[in-house]
Amino acid sequence: MATIKDVAAAAGVSVATVSRVVNNGPKVSAKNRKLVKQVMLDLGYRPNANARALVTQSNRTLGLVFSELTDPFFATLAGGVEKIARSNNIQLLISNGLVSAETEQRAIETLLEQRCEAIVVHSKALSDQTLLDYAEAVPGLVLINRYIPAIAHRCVWLDNQAGGEAAARHLLSLGHRNIACITSNYDIEDPRLRLNGIQSALQQQGLPFDEQAIASAEPNEIGGEQAAQNLLARGLNFTALIVYNDAMASGVITVLCDNGYRVPEDVSVVGFDDVLLSRYLRPKLTTMRYPIEMMAMEAAEMALKLANQEPVASLHKYLPTLVKRDSVAPPKA
Amino acid sequence: MATIKDVAAAAGVSVATVSRVVNNGPKVSAKNRKLVKQVMLDLGYRPNANARALVTQSNRTLGLVFSELTDPFFATLAGGVEKIARSNNIQLLISNGLVSAETEQRAIETLLEQRCEAIVVHSKALSDQTLLDYAEAVPGLVLINRYIPAIAHRCVWLDNQAGGEAAARHLLSLGHRNIACITSNYDIEDPRLRLNGIQSALQQQGLPFDEQAIASAEPNEIGGEQAAQNLLARGLNFTALIVYNDAMASGVITVLCDNGYRVPEDVSVVGFDDVLLSRYLRPKLTTMRYPIEMMAMEAAEMALKLANQEPVASLHKYLPTLVKRDSVAPPKA
DNA sequence: TTGTACGCGTTATCAT
DNA sequence: ATGATAACGCGTACAA
Numbered sequence: 001m002a003t004i005k006d007v008a009a010a011a012g013v014s015v016a017t018v019s020r021v022v023n024n025g026p027k028v029s030a031k032n033r034k035l036v037k038q039v040m041l042d043l044g045y046r047p048n049a050n051a052r053a054l055v056t057q058s059n060r061t062l063g064l065v066f067s068e069l070t071d072p073f074f075a076t077l078a079g080g081v082e083k084i085a086r087s088n089n090i091q092l093l094i095s096n097g098l099v100s101a102e103t104e105q106r107a108i109e110t111l112l113e114q115r116c117e118a119i120v121v122h123s124k125a126l127s128d129q130t131l132l133d134y135a136e137a138v139p140g141l142v143l144i145n146r147y148i149p150a151i152a153h154r155c156v157w158l159d160n161q162a163g164g165e166a167a168a169r170h171l172l173s174l175g176h177r178n179i180a181c182i183t184s185n186y187d188i189e190d191p192r193l194r195l196n197g198i199q200s201a202l203q204q205q206g207l208p209f210d211e212q213a214i215a216s217a218e219p220n221e222i223g224g225e226q227a228a229q230n231l232l233a234r235g236l237n238f239t240a241l242i243v244y245n246d247a248m249a250s251g252v253i254t255v256l257c258d259n260g261y262r263v264p265e266d267v268s269v270v271g272f273d274d275v276l277l278s279r280y281l282r283p284k285l286t287t288m289r290y291p292i293e294m295m296a297m298e299a300a301e302m303a304l305k306l307a308n309q310e311p312v313a314s315l316h317k318y319l320p321t322l323v324k325r326d327s328v329a330p331p332k333a
Numbered sequence: 334m335a336t337i338k339d340v341a342a343a344a345g346v347s348v349a350t351v352s353r354v355v356n357n358g359p360k361v362s363a364k365n366r367k368l369v370k371q372v373m374l375d376l377g378y379r380p381n382a383n384a385r386a387l388v389t390q391s392n393r394t395l396g397l398v399f400s401e402l403t404d405p406f407f408a409t410l411a412g413g414v415e416k417i418a419r420s421n422n423i424q425l426l427i428s429n430g431l432v433s434a435e436t437e438q439r440a441i442e443t444l445l446e447q448r449c450e451a452i453v454v455h456s457k458a459l460s461d462q463t464l465l466d467y468a469e470a471v472p473g474l475v476l477i478n479r480y481i482p483a484i485a486h487r488c489v490w491l492d493n494q495a496g497g498e499a500a501a502r503h504l505l506s507l508g509h510r511n512i513a514c515i516t517s518n519y520d521i522e523d524p525r526l527r528l529n530g531i532q533s534a535l536q537q538q539g540l541p542f543d544e545q546a547i548a549s550a551e552p553n554e555i556g557g558e559q560a561a562q563n564l565l566a567r568g569l570n571f572t573a574l575i576v577y578n579d580a581m582a583s584g585v586i587t588v589l590c591d592n593g594y595r596v597p598e599d600v601s602v603v604g605f606d607d608v609l610l611s612r613y614l615r616p617k618l619t620t621m622r623y624p625i626e627m628m629a630m631e632a633a634e635m636a637l638k639l640a641n642q643e644p645v646a647s648l649h650k651y652l653p654t655l656v657k658r659d660s661v662a663p664p665k666a
Numbered sequence: 667t668t669g670t671a672c673g674c675g676t677t678a679t680c681a682t
Numbered sequence: 683a684t685g686a687t688a689a690c691g692c693g694t695a696c697a698a
Contacts, residue, residue, distance in 0.1 A: 336690090336691055336692085337691065337692060337693095338691080338692095348691090348692080348693095349693085349694080352692065352693060352694080353693095355692090355693095356693080358693095380691085380692075381690090381691050381692070383690090383691080383692095384690070384691035384692045384693090385691080385692060385693080386692095387690090387691080387692075387693095388691085388692050388693050388694085389692085389693070
């Protein structure tokens with residue numbers, strides 16, 4: 001590919017002049033400017049972003065560490081980050097952290113080697129300390145879906161406990177007293193926090209929280225089916241089900257229907273995330289909205305600001321909100 | 334951030350030696366190798382990928398031009414590309430082409446400035462000629478979901494016409510004679526080709542293709558709802574519906590049910606794409622599977638090979654296959 | 667085994 | 683207004 005030297009030679013000017021017209025620099029004669037532009041076109045010249053990054057010490061690139069593009073939740077997250085990158089004319093570099101601490105770390109390292117100015121990290125496997133170290137070393141690094149008090153202003157996170165509590169409260173207010181839970185078996189804090197929230201809402205009503213009424217599985221449709229089957233097999237009496245996420249809820253509803261339970265007449269179901277899917281399900285899913293796109297956009301904006309030495313707010317906590325649709329009803333008398 | 338010089342100085346060796354240990358070069362004493370590695374850790378040294386790209390003339394980066402991460406179809410596409418990039422230890426650079434020719438072109442240009450060795454392009458707006466020019470200029474560029482005969486070996490595409498035909502054939506074989514269509518109003522060739530396929534299947538049975546039985550709208554759930562309403566409003570008799578994609582089909586089913594039609598007892602519905610959603614719908618959607626992830630993976634692999642001067646097969650055409658689920662049944666007698 | 671020095675494509679400084 | 687030229691951080695041929 002043609003370099004700036006080639007252009008300079010072909011146009012009979014110096015590289016300095018070419019550089020000026022490339023960057024719309026001020027001091028260059030109209031005649032030369034036109035000439036150089038023509039030569040650039042003829043040669044198919046495109047400035048080399050790598051060389052440029054080297055000398056300017058900034059490559060206008062935003063890195064994103066996260067796991068699965070195929071998962072609608074993460075796709076929405078990535079979409080939010082991409083929007084901000086685009087509107088700022090910044091390139092988006094994506095690095096997959098999968099689920100293990102090792103790959104997450106390697107993903108961050110790769111981004112650092114690329115000298116991304118800003119980085120948005122979704123990490124569940126890395127320790128607080130490791131993340132703290134990175135945050136200290138990289139000004140433009142922000143955490144999404146994770147809260148570490150020492151760097152609270154660099155974290156964009158959701159109050160999972162409040163979410164669990166709100167879901168349970170809603171059911172309680174309708175009169176439900178036998179509430180079962182289906183949760184994720186991933187060893188991260190999100191499921192625990194949501195469960196805590198549920199428990200807390202129950203306790204405030206003086207109701208017990210039966211450990212037997214909790215089933216866990218992989219946080220996807222299949223997992224939802226399995227967990228629902230396990231729950232049914234225990235022969236419990238429940239009129240409502242709080243499910244870890246919408247994907248699981250979908251599987252849950254399927255199993256419920258297959259076993260002759262009507263949703264919501266016999267069993268109410270509440271999901272979590274408010275992923276696109278929840279609007280397509282029948283009945284349409286009542287769920288806790290996880291404003292992940294908005295959060296991702298804020299995270300990206302913060303990362304850009306921080307990379308640019310600009311200040312950011314000190315708290316970026318989001319609250320899930322209840323989206324009432326058709327999968328919840330009062331319990332039968 | 335520490336440079337190779339800093340490390341060299343701190344370790345009391347030359348930059349050449351440091352470079353050797355960084356790249357696991359052969360000729361360096363065990364003592365020095367260990368020493369340098371330690372110093373790198375102490376200083377938090379990370380090789381600068383930009384500088385490296387400059388001198389090696391390759392930056393191990395794969396670019397992807399496409400539109401909407403949030404759309405499950407495109408997310409799956411991106412996921413496929415990402416998989417290949419990851420397994421080859423290559424960075425993924427994402428550039429949004431939105432829908433316009435101008436932005437698509439700018440997206441490609443940006444990727445070229447980054448000197449991506451390989452590029453996968455999903456373009457609907459750019460002209461054949463423009464794409465041809467890029468393909469000629471960039472050896473590692475491949476097109477996905479687009480077929481340009483002159484560079485057939487650089488295209489990974491789906492036979493949309495065959496898809497439409499197969500969908501129609503399936504319904505015909507079940508005895509349906511009144512088939513209506515809901516299509517996308519985007520001005521790209523895919524909807525036209527699918528319609529052609531349907532028409533062809535009908536003609537082979539000596540059946541007419543009623544232009545009145547076609548409704549078009551935006552290719553999403555809302556569009557599906559609108560198109561279905563329009564179709565119903567025309568008071569046509571149809572026992573089956575071929576819909577442009579699964580998202581639209583979802584809206585279609587909703588409207589159908591709301592109007593007292595049962596799916597599939599009263600009306601059969603066939604979707605297109607076999608997006609995750611289709612398995613969650615009730616009834617589960619019968620649809621034409623668009624093997625987009627596989628196609629994306631092949632496109633990415635091809636791009637990498639071509640960038641590496643390796644040969645690739647001459648044809649990469651995919652056929653949509655029928656996925657029978659629960660939204661299709663024979664017409665009532 | 668180790669070090670020196672050049673070049674990769676740019677930008678930016680300083681003369682002219 | 684224009685042109686040399688010194689960085690930027692790194693890989694590597696060549697010399698030692």
